[in-house]
Each structure stands twice: as structure tokens, then as C-alpha cells.
Amino acid sequence: xxxxxxxxxxxxxxxxxxxxxxxxxxxxxxxxxxxxxxxxxxxxxxxxxxxxxxxxxxxxxxxxxxxxxxxxxxxxxxxxxxxxxxxxxxxxxxxxxxxxxxxxxxxxxxxxxxxxxxxxxxxxxxxxxxxxxxxxxxxxxxxxxxxxxxxxxxxxxxxxxxxxxxxxxxxxxxxxxxxxxxxxxxxxxxxxxxxxxxxxxxxxxxxxxxxxxxx
Amino acid sequence: xxxxxxxxxxxxxxxxxxxxxxxxxxxxxxxxxxxxxxxxxxxxxxxxxxxxxxxxxxxxxxxxxxxxxxxxxxxxxxxxxxxxxxxxxxxxxxxxxxxxxxxxxxxxxxxxxxxxxxxxxxxxxxxxxxxxxxxxxxxxxxxxxxxxxxxxxxxxxxxxxxxxxxxxxxxxxxxxxxxxxxxxxxxxxxxxxxxxxxxxxxxxxxxxxxxxxxxxxxxxxxxxxxxxxxxxxxxxxxxxxxxxxxxxxxxxxxxxxxxxxxxxxxxxxxxxxxxxxxx
Numbered sequence: 001x002x003x004x005x006x007x008x009x010x011x012x013x014x015x016x017x018x019x020x021x022x023x024x025x026x027x028x029x030x031x032x033x034x035x036x037x038x039x040x041x042x043x044x045x046x047x048x049x050x051x052x053x054x055x056x057x058x059x060x061x062x063x064x065x066x067x068x069x070x071x072x073x074x075x076x077x078x079x080x081x082x083x084x085x086x087x088x089x090x091x092x093x094x095x096x097x098x099x100x101x102x103x104x105x106x107x108x109x110x111x112x113x114x115x116x117x118x119x120x121x122x123x124x125x126x127x128x129x130x131x132x133x134x135x136x137x138x139x140x141x142x143x144x145x146x147x148x149x150x151x152x153x154x155x156x157x158x159x160x161x162x163x164x165x166x167x168x169x170x171x172x173x174x175x176x177x178x179x180x181x182x183x184x185x186x187x188x189x190x191x192x193x194x195x196x197x198x199x200x201x202x203x204x205x206x207x208x209x210x211x212x213x214x215x
Numbered sequence: 216x217x218x219x220x221x222x223x224x225x226x227x228x229x230x231x232x233x234x235x236x237x238x239x240x241x242x243x244x245x246x247x248x249x250x251x252x253x254x255x256x257x258x259x260x261x262x263x264x265x266x267x268x269x270x271x272x273x274x275x276x277x278x279x280x281x282x283x284x285x286x287x288x289x290x291x292x293x294x295x296x297x298x299x300x301x302x303x304x305x306x307x308x309x310x311x312x313x314x315x316x317x318x319x320x321x322x323x324x325x326x327x328x329x330x331x332x333x334x335x336x337x338x339x340x341x342x343x344x345x346x347x348x349x350x351x352x353x354x355x356x357x358x359x360x361x362x363x364x365x366x367x368x369x370x371x372x373x374x375x376x377x378x379x380x381x382x383x384x385x386x387x388x389x390x391x392x393x394x395x396x397x398x399x400x401x402x403x404x405x406x407x408x409x410x411x412x413x414x415x416x417x418x419x420x421x422x423x424x425x426x427x428x429x430x431x432x433x434x435x436x437x438x439x440x441x442x443x444x445x446x447x448x449x450x451x452x453x454x455x456x457x458x459x460x461x462x463x464x465x466x467x468x469x470x471x472x473x474x475x476x477x478x479x480x481x482x483x484x485x486x487x488x489x490x491x492x493x494x
Contacts, residue, residue, distance in 0.1 A: 131435070132242060133435060134460060196344050201240070
């Protein structure tokens with residue numbers, strides 16, 4: 001059992017009249033692992049409609065006529081103390097990538113390296129799914145080499161093709177569907193990130209390890 | 216193949232099979248989707264004699280023609296499209312009976328955006344992840360994961376019992392949205408906003424007396440329909456039924472759930488206001 005002081009007391013915030021946000025005092029891998037466990041637990045609490053983990057935060061959407069903000073806040077504070085910070089399932093998924101993305105050269109220029117170096121650095125990383133969001137099955141992957149950290153594109157694209165492997169800020173991700181997007185596209189994969197016939201439907205779950213393999 | 220079906224002759228701008236939505240999966244990135252104006256959708260089902268939550272068709276700005284392949288009972292609610300059945304006017308918000316072979320025509324509505332067509336037995340499409348509603352982002356649910364097209368044959372469920380009520384008084388849309396303030400709430404009040412043409416089922420973009428901000432992005436966090444995001448341009452985006460599950464823009468407010476239907480019915484160019492309310 002980890003000492004509570006290591007993480008500090010989380011901050012609670014009300015959003016609208018039917019959502020509560022828990023924000024970690026300190027960000028980091030261990031705090032994020034606690035959020036996964038807390039999210040999975042809270043999803044089964046009565047009158048909780050959704051429990052969504054973000055970057056260092058957890059939001060519950062609740063039935064406001066059946067449970068109060070204060071009751072959920074107290075419940076979350078209690079559960080946070082007891083939450084485990086070990087990953088739920090330590091699965092590793094390999095994603096084969098064709099590194100021929102539209103932005104590969106732009107990224108190489110911005111990072112002052114050759115495009116081959118961008119590929120080598122991206123494919124060498126050990127990534128962890130921090131959370132899933134934005135689109136069905138879109139996994140936000142921590143673990144991008146700091147030499148590849150770049151702000152998002154100033155002009156987002158109106159259509160990024162499904163399967164695009166992209167980077168932005170300190171993260172990497174794979175677009176599961178055609179969608180608008182502002183990340184830098186460095187490659188593409190044929191892997192289906194989301195399949196409603198699968199259980200769970202999203203290929204990548206929080207805590208999963210991911211490796212990219214150049215093909 | 217059952218003969219209980221309708222055939223789409225003209226599909227209109229965006230006609231979707233909808234129900235209440237797909238819940239409990241936002242942590243996998245799956246949006247709620249579902250009827251944009253839930254009150255009108257519920258009323259249509261009630262008038263058709265359907266159970267609450269039966270799948271219906273949501274039509275944007277009318278201009279739809281369809282033929283019934285079977286005897287049926289139906290109701291139209293939401294935006295009034297001056298519908299005609301075999302050339303005869305049919306009242307909205309009222310139960311109607313129809314014979315096989317009849318042709319229903321919806322014209323462009325004078326006010327409002329979305330019309331709901333419920334037919335007894337409901338639209339019979341497979342349930343995907345707990346819902347029959349269309350998710351356009353993931354191309355799942357509804358009719359083959361897409362909007363209806365001319366030539367589509369849409370199957371219906373088994374006939375239901377007669378409705379308890381055969382007419383419902385339509386609500387009035389005031390286009391004043393009760394809203395809970397968030398950090399940047401002061402930028403919303405005491406001014407009028409216009410619904411921009413870049414509005415869709417994911418979000419409504421609003422134009423008006425806005426000020427740019429340089430607060431940057433917040434750490435990614437969950438967002439829900441009704442949340443009002445403030446991108447750096449300062450022009451608010453109200454998230455709608457198909458909203459993405461996470462976002463990073465600062466929040467200005469959250470529209471009270473009961474008022475979201477009015478925004479769903481506000482046409483491009485409509486003027487809306489936000490009214491701050493306490494919890």
C-alpha cells in the first residue's frame with residue numbers, strides 16, 4: 001500500500017450539475033495507474049453513468065436526481081486512498097507501421113534530424129496507454145522520446161485517414177477512424193483499433209504496453 | 216424478409232436511425248450519439264404506440280419521401296414539415312394510420328431543424344454495443360452505420376398496441392439556454408450568439424461578441440454533450456449528442472440538459488442566448 005502523501009490529496013471540481021472531476025495533485029505514471037483502478041471501480045457504482053479517465057484526472061457523469069455531488073466526492077476521496085496503483089492487465093500489443101506519413105519530413109526538420117532518425121526513435125519507444133478518448137478506440141500513448149516532442153499542427157486537418165500513426169506533444173496515437181485531427185502524421189497501420197464485435201471493443205486499454213514495429 | 220418496411224425514395228440532407236443513445240462506453244472513446252431533441256423523439260414513439268426507446272428516424276430540414284410497404288401507424292414530431300400522405304396534409308404531433316403503398320412526403324420546415332418519424336414496431340436494425348442509434352464517427356449502429364440513402368429498404372419491428380394518446384401539444388422553443396457557469400462563464404452572458412454554419416451533431420459553433428484568449432489547452436479531460444468549450448478564438452462551441460469523449464479547451468459553462476433540445480432545433484443563423492442559473 002502506497003502512502004497517501006506521495007500523491008497528495010486530489011482536488012475535486014463540479015462541472016455543470018451532473019459531473020464531478022477528480023484532479024491529481026501530482027501527475028505521473030503512478031497517479032495515472034491509480035486513476036485507471038478508480039475509474040474501473042467507479043463505473044460500477046450506483047447512479048454513475050460514465051467514468052472517464054483523462055490526463056491526470058477522472059470525471060464521473062452521474063444521475064443528479066439520485067446521487068449528490070457531495071456524496072460522490074466523499075466516495076471518491078475514500079476510494080482514492082484505497083485504490084491500487086498496479087496496472088489492471090499488463091498486455092503488450094505490437095503495431096506494425098509503414099513510416100511514410102505526410103508529416104514525416106516536417107517532423108524531421110522541426111526536430112533537426114533525418115527522417116530515418118524520427119522512425120528509429122519512434123519505433124524504439126516503450127509506450128503505455130494513458131487513457132482512451134476523443135474517438136472510439138483512440139489510445140493516448142505516453143512514452144514518446146523527448147527529442148520528438150512538438151506542438152500540434154497550427155492548422156488541424158479536416159480529414160486524417162483511419163490508421164494514421166501520429167505524434168503531438170509528449171504523446172503518440174493511432175487514428176481509429178477518418179476524422180479531423182491536429183497531430184503530425186508519421187505513418188500508417190492496418191491494425192483495427194476498434195471493433196464493436198470484440199470485447200472490449202477498443203484494442204488498447206489503459207495500462208497496455210505498445211510497441212511500434214517498422215515494416 | 217418481413218414485409219414490414221418502408222422504402223426511402225428521397226433521403227434528405229441527413230436522415231439517421233436514432234434512439235436514446237449508447238451509454239457507459241465513453242472511457243473507450245464511444246460517444247452517446249442518439250436523438251438530438253429527445254423530447255420530440257420520445258413524443259413520436261408515444262404517438263406511434265411504441266415502447267420508450269424504440270428506434271425512429273431523425274430527419275434534418277425535411278425534404279424526405281418514403282413509401283410504406285405495409286399497413287402501419289406513425290407520427291411526426293419536432294420540426295413541422297407540412298407533411299403530405301398521398302397528397303393529403305397530415306398533422307404533426309398526431310397519430311396516423313396508413314395503408315401499404317402510401318407515400319409520405321416531408322417538405323422543408325419553416326422553423327426548427329429536426330423532425331422525428333416513429334413507426335409502430337420501431338425501426339428494426341441490429342443493436343450495437345447496447346443501442347440502435349447511428350454513430351457516424353465510428354460508422355456503427357443505425358442503418359449500416361450511415362445516413363439513409365434513396366433506395367434503402369428500412370425494416371420495421373412487429374406491430375404494437377394502440378397508443379394511449381393520439382395527439383401531443385408541441386413545446387415552445389425560446390432559444391434561451393439555462394447554463395451553469397464554469398471558469399470563463401462571464402464571456403457568455405448578456406450578449407446574443409448566432410449559430411454558425413460549421414455546426415453539426417458533434418458541436419454547435421457560435422459567433423458573436425467574442426474575445427480571443429491565450430489560456431492554451433488544459434490537460435485532456437472528459438467532455439459531455441452540453442459542455443461549452445472556449446477555443447483560443449473565444450467563439451464558443453456547445454458540444455452536442457455526437458460529441459467526442461475528451462477535450463482540452465477551457466470550459467465556459469454547461470447547458471442544462473433539459474434545454475439542449477432547443478439548441479438541437481436552432482437552425483443555422485438562429486440567435487440564441489445563455490442565461491446563468493444556480494445549481
